[in-house]
Amino acid sequence: MAEENPIEKILNMPGNCLMTRRQFLKGMGAATSTILLSDIFLHPLLGRAALVTQDYPRKKIGGLSLLKNDQPLEFLYPDESAHAICFLVKLGERAHGGVGPQEDIVAFSNLCTHQGGLMRGLYDAQYKVAGPCPLHLTTFDLTRHGMVVSGHATEGLPQIVLEVEGDDIYATGVQGLIYGQASNVSA
Numbered sequence: 001m002a003e004e005n006p007i008e009k010i011l012n013m014p015g016n017c018l019m020t021r022r023q024f025l026k027g028m029g030a031a032t033s034t035i036l037l038s039d040i041f042l043h044p045l046l047g048r049a050a051l052v053t054q055d056y057p058r059k060k061i062g063g064l065s066l067l068k069n070d071q072p073l074e075f076l077y078p079d080e081s082a083h084a085i086c087f088l089v090k091l092g093e094r095a096h097g098g099v100g101p102q103e104d105i106v107a108f109s110n111l112c113t114h115q116g117g118l119m120r121g122l123y124d125a126q127y128k129v130a131g132p133c134p135l136h137l138t139t140f141d142l143t144r145h146g147m148v149v150s151g152h153a154t155e156g157l158p159q160i161v162l163e164v165e166g167d168d169i170y171a172t173g174v175q176g177l178i179y180g181q182a183s184n185v186s187a
């Protein structure tokens with residue numbers, strides 16, 4: 001029997017806290033005030049840039065020879081949790097923080113920084129952006145460190161720091177705070 005993709009496994013787990021658009025719309029009416037209050041009172045650190053230096057793992061996430069322009073690959077980083085769903089993409093044009101011979105390979109968290117909307121499958125090859133987010137339509141520019149182009153989010157999409165060694169691509173850190181985390185790496 002084929003082994004289940006680790007990211008699908010996380011998304012199918014009971015109690016998974018990531019929201020699809022369908023789940024969001026279903027619970028939207030009743031949950032709106034709760035979400036707003038919890039943003040303000042319960043999670044003061046969420047959505048803000050990490051202010052401390054953290055020790056990140058070095059993890060091999062792909063190979064230069066395996067990447068094709070505009071075809072994102074998913075991976076988990078910096079741990080194996082539901083908040084660690086990321087994507088790696090070769091944009092075909094130079095990007096800030098890009099690696100590889102054309103400096104066009106970048107990686108980002110797949111969770112929108114506004115309220116954690118899952119950005120899977122929302123890479124737009126024409127404009128080199130991720131989005132619009134299925135929940136409130138934020139779009140992030142992948143050539144400029146994931147900065148917000150439009151929408152409700154005020155923080156850019158956390159960018160995964162990459163290094164290349166031979167043909168191997170490694171994730172070595174995260175710039176920005178991943179949605180839902182008080183710290184990207186547990187102490």
Ligand code: FES
Pocket residue numbers: 112113114115116117133134135136137138151152153
């Ligand atoms: S969760 Fe993405 S724009 Fe609100």
